[in-house]
Amino acid sequence: MKDSVSTDGRLQIAPHISANPVEWFRTDAKAENKRAWIGGWEVLGNQTTLESRWFAMEITESEAPWIFAKERDPQRVIAALELLGSIVAIVLFDPDGTRGGLNECTLTGSTDNRGNSYIVSKLASTKWPITSLLIELSEQLRRRSTVLNLVWRKRDDNSEADALTNGDYKGFDPKHRVGTVFSAIPFMVLNEVMQLSAELYKEVSMQRSQRNTGDKPRKKTAAKDRLKWTDPW
Secondary structure, eight states, X not given: OOOTTEETTTEEOOOOOOSSOEEEEXXXXXXXXXXXXXXXXXXXXXXXXXXXXXXXEEEOTTTOGGGXXXXXXXXXXXXXXXXXXXXXXXXXXXXXXXXXXTTTOEEEEEESOHHHHHHHHHTOOSSTTHHHHHHHHHHHHHHHXXXXXXXXXXXXXXXXHHHHHTTOOTTSOGGGEEEOOGGGOOOSSHHHHHHHHHHHHHHHHHHHHHHHHHOOOOOOOOGGGSHHHHSOO
């Protein structure tokens, strides 16, 4: 019998989108002084923070060197870091891949990065490292037959997740904590894809830098000397 959520491993049955999506989680990310953190909690519609599962962790350069690839500054990839927080929430809050199910509902996460809401709706981007993160997100959603709609929120409306990235856990119950170490997150394809894409990014950046260094400034041609005036026919 074939898998109920795929066809010959290449095609996927489109999940039904519920008219009443349930808000699943809220996440946040922080980068400063060349350090990076992510955090999030499971809302499930109306749970309080004391009832909810949550995670908070610092990500080191040895665990995810791609975060520090742009001038060794994670602030240069803050949108990608926000998206990573949403992926980690999916993995930690649904480790068995059973949340939602085919024809059940649309899972709605919340992030305070507006751009990611558009990226996730299209599952497309031309910016690295977001392109690689989208591959992992797509696989995680495909495994769950789930549609994820990321809703942008102002930082003031996402204060609980913001507190987690700042190491403030007093509003959460320690017994519900589900993630502390980034290297222990069981990603599906991210580690391999990110390593390959990081090598490509480094190579392209080097070639671009060499090309720009070797370029000579082009002189502008005066309007009266342009071909359409000197030889119009």
